[in-house]
Amino acid sequence: MTKQSQLILAIVARYGHVTADEVHREAKKSLPKIAVGTVYRNLNELAETGIIKKIEVPNAPDRFDKTVAPHEHLICPNCGAVEDLMITGLDTLLQSAVGEKDYHYCLTVSARCENCNRIP
Ligand SMILES: [Zn+2]
Ligand SMILES: [Zn+2]
Incomplete structure (x- = not known):
């Protein structure tokens, strides 16, 4: 390296x-x-x-x-903060819906973060 x-x-x-x-x-x-x-x-x-x-x-x-294990993200539309989001079983669900092992997806959820929620 x-x-x-x-x-x-x-x-x-x-x-x-x-x-x-x-x-x-x-x-x-x-x-x-x-x-x-x-x-x-x-x-x-x-x-x-x-x-x-x-x-x-x-x-x-x-x-x-830095976290390479499967997980999704919450992104605050207000300040752009990114938080980890774990959805248990999502991979299994997707795999059975897609029917193939080889697929790619990208899921980000837009939601206001705790900091921005505090400000009315
Ligand atoms: Zn925010
Ligand atoms: Zn992450």
């Missing part, structure tokens, strides 16, 4: 649910010359090898997650 990808992995592990831009901003503190393209490439490579997980967010940049 290169120095860059080690750093990028450490940032994802520390913050979770980060966008490539956020990783880039943080990575520059340690490697001031790191290019945003390098960050993108490394994030995608790490996601392809299954070390981290890419989260597709509708109408927003992809995020990268």
Whole structure:
């Protein structure tokens, strides 16, 4: 693993649910010359090898997650906060509905987060 990808992995592990831009901003503190393209490439490579997980967010940049176990996400439409959402049995349900093992899905639920709910 290169120095860059080690750093990028450490940032994802520390913050979770980060966008490539956020990783880039943080990575520059340690490697001031790191290019945003390098960050993108490394994030995608790490996601392809299954070390981290890419989260597709509708109408927003992809995020990268340290938790690779199956889980979905709640995204606050107000502030953009991302929270983990576990739906027990979803995988089994989907598999029986689709009838195949090989499928891809991306589920994000839009709901106001606790912080935004507090403000009337
Ligand atoms: Zn919010
Ligand atoms: Zn997550």
